[in-house]
Amino acid sequence: MIRFxxxxxxxxxxxxxxxNISFHMEKGAMAFLTGHSGAGKSTLLKLIALIExxxxxxxxxxxxxxxxxxxxxxxxxxxKIGFIFQDHHLxxxxxxxxxxxLPLVIAGYRHQEIGRRVRAALDKLGLLSKERxxxxxxxxxxQQRVGIARAVVxxxxxxxxxxxxxxxxxxLSREIMQLFALFNEVGVSVLIASHDIPLxxxxxxxxxxxxxxxxxxxxxxxx
Amino acid sequence: MTGRRRGRRRSVRVRKAGxxxxxxRVFLQRHAQVALESLGRLYRNRLTSIMxxxxxxxxxxxxxxxxxxxxxxxxxxESWNGQVSISVFLKGDVPxxxxxxxxARIRQWPEVAALQLITPAQALEEFSTRSGFADALEAxxxxxxxxxxxxxxxxxxxxxxxxAQLQDRLRGLPEVDLAQLDLEWVQRLAAMIDIARxxxxxxxxxxxxxxxLVIGNTIRLEIQNRRAEIVVxxxxxxxxxFVRRPFLYCGLWYGLVGALLAWLLVIGGFRLLAGPVxxxxxxxxxxxxxxxLPLTSLGAxxxxxxxxxxLGSWLAVGRHLSAIEPS
Numbered sequence: 001m002i003r004f005x006x007x008x009x010x011x012x013x014x015x016x017x018x019x020n021i022s023f024h025m026e027k028g029a030m031a032f033l034t035g036h037s038g039a040g041k042s043t044l045l046k047l048i049a050l051i052e053x054x055x056x057x058x059x060x061x062x063x064x065x066x067x068x069x070x071x072x073x074x075x076x077x078x079x080k081i082g083f084i085f086q087d088h089h090l091x092x093x094x095x096x097x098x099x100x101x102l103p104l105v106i107a108g109y110r111h112q113e114i115g116r117r118v119r120a121a122l123d124k125l126g127l128l129s130k131e132r133x134x135x136x137x138x139x140x141x142x143q144q145r146v147g148i149a150r151a152v153v154x155x156x157x158x159x160x161x162x163x164x165x166x167x168x169x170x171x172l173s174r175e176i177m178q179l180f181a182l183f184n185e186v187g188v189s190v191l192i193a194s195h196d197i198p199l200x201x202x203x204x205x206x207x208x209x210x211x212x213x214x215x216x217x218x219x220x221x222x223x
Numbered sequence: 224m225t226g227r228r229r230g231r232r233r234s235v236r237v238r239k240a241g242x243x244x245x246x247x248r249v250f251l252q253r254h255a256q257v258a259l260e261s262l263g264r265l266y267r268n269r270l271t272s273i274m275x276x277x278x279x280x281x282x283x284x285x286x287x288x289x290x291x292x293x294x295x296x297x298x299x300x301e302s303w304n305g306q307v308s309i310s311v312f313l314k315g316d317v318p319x320x321x322x323x324x325x326x327a328r329i330r331q332w333p334e335v336a337a338l339q340l341i342t343p344a345q346a347l348e349e350f351s352t353r354s355g356f357a358d359a360l361e362a363x364x365x366x367x368x369x370x371x372x373x374x375x376x377x378x379x380x381x382x383x384x385x386x387a388q389l390q391d392r393l394r395g396l397p398e399v400d401l402a403q404l405d406l407e408w409v410q411r412l413a414a415m416i417d418i419a420r421x422x423x424x425x426x427x428x429x430x431x432x433x434x435x436l437v438i439g440n441t442i443r444l445e446i447q448n449r450r451a452e453i454v455v456x457x458x459x460x461x462x463x464x465f466v467r468r469p470f471l472y473c474g475l476w477y478g479l480v481g482a483l484l485a486w487l488l489v490i491g492g493f494r495l496l497a498g499p500v501x502x503x504x505x506x507x508x509x510x511x512x513x514x515x516l517p518l519t520s521l522g523a524x525x526x527x528x529x530x531x532x533x534l535g536s537w538l539a540v541g542r543h544l545s546a547i548e549p550s
Contacts, residue, residue, distance in 0.1 A: 051458070051549045072462075079460035089455045106461045108249055150459070 001027040001158055001189040002048060007057030009043055009213075017043040019213045021057070025191065027157075030184040032200045033193040034217075035210035041193040044210070045160050048191070049083055050074045062157060079107055082151030082188075086163035088143050090135040096122070096146050097131040103154040121153040125179070141172040148176070152183060159183060161192040165199065173199055254468075261472040265480075272477075275441050279481025279528070282434050284488035286427035287524055291489060293423065295513055297416050307381045307409075311372040311393050312401040319343075322370045325398055329374065334389045336377040343368045353508065369400065383410065431531060434481070438474050438535030445473060446543045458549045470540045471533060478532020482525045 002025040009018040018040045025031055033041050046052040047059060050066060058067045066077060090099050097118055104114045122128045125145045135143055144164060151159060159180065165173035177192075177199060184190045194200060200207060209217030265272040313322055319342060326340040341349075346368040351360050376389055386404055393402040446453070453466055497513050504511035 049458070075457070075460045075462045075465075077460075078458065081460075083458055089451075089458070091452050091455060093452075102456065103459045105253075106456065106459055106465055108253065110249055111252065 001025050001029065001062060002191065003060040004047075005058045005060075007047065007054045007059055009040075009047060009052060010055045016213050018047070018054075018210075021215050023208060023215060023218055025189065027062075028184070028187050028189055029206070030181065030190040031192075031206045031208055032203075033191060033208045033210065034195060034197065034200060036195060039210040040213045041195075041210055042162055045083075045162050045191070045193055048158075049081055049160060050077060075106075079103070079154060080157050082154065082156040082159045084144075084147050084151045084159065084161040084164045086166040088147035090143060090146055090150075092134065092136050094134070095131065096127060096133055096135060096138070099135065099146055100131075100149045100153050103150060107154060117153055118149075121149040124152075125149045140167055141175070144168060144172075144176060145179075148179060152188070156188065158189045158191070161190070161194075163194055164192060165194065165196060170199070174202070177203060257468050258472045258475075261469045262476055264469075265473065265476055272480075275437065276477055276480040276484055278437050279434050279477060279532075280484025280488060282430040282437070283482055283485035283524065283528060284492075286423055286430055287485055287520075288489045288492050289419075289423045290427070291493070291514075291520070293416055293419055296412065298514070299412075299509075299511055307376060307386055308405050309374045309376070309386070309390050309393060310403045310405065311374055311399055312403070313370045313372070313398050314400045315367075315369050317370065317398045319370070321398065322372075325396070326372055329372065329393070334376055334380045334385070334392075335374055337375040339373040341371040341373065343370050346371060353506075431527075434478075434528075434531045435535040435538070438477050438532055439539040441477065442470050442474055442536040442539035443543050446470060446539065446547070450547055453544070453547050454549045457547075463544065467540050467544060470544070471536050474532040474534075474536025474539075475529055476532070478528040478530070478535075479525060480528075481532070482528025485528070486521055486524055 002023075004021045004023050007018060007021045008016065010016050021044065033044060035041050043052060047054050048061065050069070054067060058065055060066070061077065062080060064077075069077065091102070094102075100121055101114050101118045104117055109117070119128060119131070122131055125148060127142065127145055127149060130138060130142065130146075135146060138146065144167075148164070151161075161180065164180075165176050168176065173196065180190050180192060181203065207217060208215060313325070317325075322342070323340065326338055329335055330338045343366045347360065347366050350356070350368065374389070374393065376386055380386055380389055390402050390404045393399055456466060493513055500511070500513050
């Protein structure tokens with residue numbers, strides 16, 4: 001699903017965020033990405049989502065080399081990915097329903113299809129009763145679940161999560177992780193960046209450890 | 224029943240082709256939705272929207288109104304151009320029979336198509352009924368008005384030069400006090416209209432530029448306000464076209480509403496002018512009336528507004544939208 005070969009990222013000004021990263025994550029796998037803040041977790045996720053472009057090396061996404069893909073193609077590649085953010089990036093002037101429907105509207109689904117899929121996603125995340133509410137009226141955990149519903153509504157092949165439990169208490173964090181495991185069971189590849197070591201060790205998934213931009217730990221999927 | 228089945232089949236085809244190829248129906252549906260959404264957004268901020276639209280409206284109303292006024296003046300000039308005539312005022316001491324003899328003689332001239340003799344008595348009657356000086360005229364002992372011959376040149380003699388020659392010939396007659404060619408002021412009017420038209424063209428261009436700048440700036444602010452939203456939609460896989468669309472519609476609505484306001488302003492202005500103009504025309508013995516904006520001009524005005532709106536937002540979007548990328 002994701003393959004990095006000798007990928008480096010140097011920001012203007014000389015800061016090396018990632019140095020010579022190589023790994024391969026199988027289709028349908030689930031893995032954690034750990035490291036202290038500043039170790040390069042976010043940069044790595046941004047390279048996969050084509051928010052940042054690598055300085056060196058090659059990145060393959062679902063078999064396609066995306067290292068130097070044109071900017072016109074990027075939106076279509078991003079539609080294969082569901083991205084979940086720590087601060088969930090919801091649009092506060094739209095209802096829960098409209099937030100979750102956004103990826104489908106962008107992809108040009110028919111009206112009836114959008115309603116069906118959004119309700120299915122909200123139902124899965126236990127938010128069906130909140131579809132007419134605005135995100136501001138929801139709790140932190142509920143907002144994060146709306147963000148997840150928006151990420152999965154388009155049935156992406158890959159879910160990327162950047163500190164999805166950063167602002168949540170341990171119980172809620174565990175709940176969210178279990179949700180990711182559930183999506184993984186139906187075949188979605190999942191990569192979660194988190195520095196919450198106790199939470200990560202509670203789940204039995206491979207871990208990619210980053211330290212100062214270098215990959216220091218990598219356990220293959222199924223280990 | 225068949226319709227529903229056909230619809231279902233189409234949706235299957237769309238899914239096979241992938242989300243990049245939208246069926247025309249979905250495409251139109253989406254455009255209609257975005258158009259309504261941007262209209263709703265303008266309505267929610269209606270005070271600022273109306274103020275912006277009013278600026279656009281006034282900027283469009285000025286050239287449109289002036290052009291229309293000029294068009295009416297031009298029409299006035301044209302209606303008189305066709306009937307060039309020379310007013311020949313006879314000397315006061317020319318007796319009536321002599322005037323009639325002169326009229327009969329001039330009628331025989333090859334340059335003359337028609338001739339109307341207005342005797343002093345007729346002139347006095349007309350003057351007293353039209354001018355409202357009836358009482359004052361009654362106080363006079365004798366009729367102060369001379370006899371007048373209205374000479375209409377034959378069709379080959381209506382151009383400025385032959386008409387002027389005819390005027391000279393009439394002026395040379397001993398009975399004639401004054402021969403006035405009505406063509407002169409018509410020509411002067413036409414020349415002035417030409418100058419004014421150029422002026423309005425320049426002013427219109429400048430005001431169109433103003434509209435562009437106003438819309439461009441409004442859209443720029445709107446883009447800044449919705450920066451977070453743009454970033455999120457781009458992260459979710461929105462194309463530049465998708466992000467651009469609501470702003471283009473926003474510009475289109477501003478242009479359209481501005482043009483409608485301009486139309487109302489022009490109509491209002493002409494309503495205000497219509498009464499006095501008709502009264503003035505009445506004093507000149509004319510049934511001239513101001514023509515309000517015809518429907519074709521309304522169409523042109525609306526098209527102008529929409530085009531300027533689209534162009535203004537397009538410029539702003541092109542300049543500012545590409546700079547917003549998720550990071």
